[in-house]
Amino acid sequence: MNLQFRLIIDNWFEFTLLNRTIGGTLVVYKIFDLSEKERWYEFLERTVSQDIYFTPEYFEISEKNKEGKAQLFIYENGQDFVYYPFLLRNLNDIPCAEDIRRKYGDLYDITTPYGYGGPITNTTEESD
Numbered sequence: 001m002n003l004q005f006r007l008i009i010d011n012w013f014e015f016t017l018l019n020r021t022i023g024g025t026l027v028v029y030k031i032f033d034l035s036e037k038e039r040w041y042e043f044l045e046r047t048v049s050q051d052i053y054f055t056p057e058y059f060e061i062s063e064k065n066k067e068g069k070a071q072l073f074i075y076e077n078g079q080d081f082v083y084y085p086f087l088l089r090n091l092n093d094i095p096c097a098e099d100i101r102r103k104y105g106d107l108y109d110i111t112t113p114y115g116y117g118g119p120i121t122n123t124t125e126e127s128d
Contacts, residue, residue, distance in 0.1 A: 028076040033069065034060055040072050043083050046122045053116040054085055062087055062113040071110075084119040086110040 032039045037056040044054055052058055059070035068087030075082040091097060091107035101107050112118065 028074075030074040030076070032072040032074070034063060036072075040085070043072075043074055043081060043122075046081075047083055047120050048122070048124060049120045053113070054083065054120060056085075059085055059087065059113060067113065068111065080121065080123045082119050082121050085117060086112055 034056055040056040044050055047054075056070065056072070062068060063070040068089040071086055071088050073082075073084040073086065075084075087110065089109050089111060091109055092101055094107075097107055
């Protein structure tokens with residue numbers, strides 16, 4: 001199955017996400033920030049890996065250190081989901097990127113604190 005979706009960045013921390021129906025199943029993409037910690041835990045508690053590196057408090061430390069804006073990306077397909085916390089970093093202050101920024105607009109990247117993290121899921125079955 002070839003799945004395509006658009007992620008539209010309205011400004012450096014607000015996202016508009018489009019939902020899709022695939023094979024009769026609603027596929028949903030969501031972004032939560034630290035004001036919605038309870039949503040982080042709603043999903044995290046349903047995963048096998050509940051390591052501290054995936055908690056909103058761990059990401060809050062990096063956000064307070066101005067390392068980026070803590071965000072949680074959720075991809076849901078039926079009852080299955082992918083949980084991907086990250087830091088959204090503004091790259092507009094990089095001098096060598098000035099020409100690119102003028103041409104394309106604001107620049108961002110995503111990372112995780114100290115390189116820990118990455119996506120986790122509630123799915124325990126191995127794929128074929």
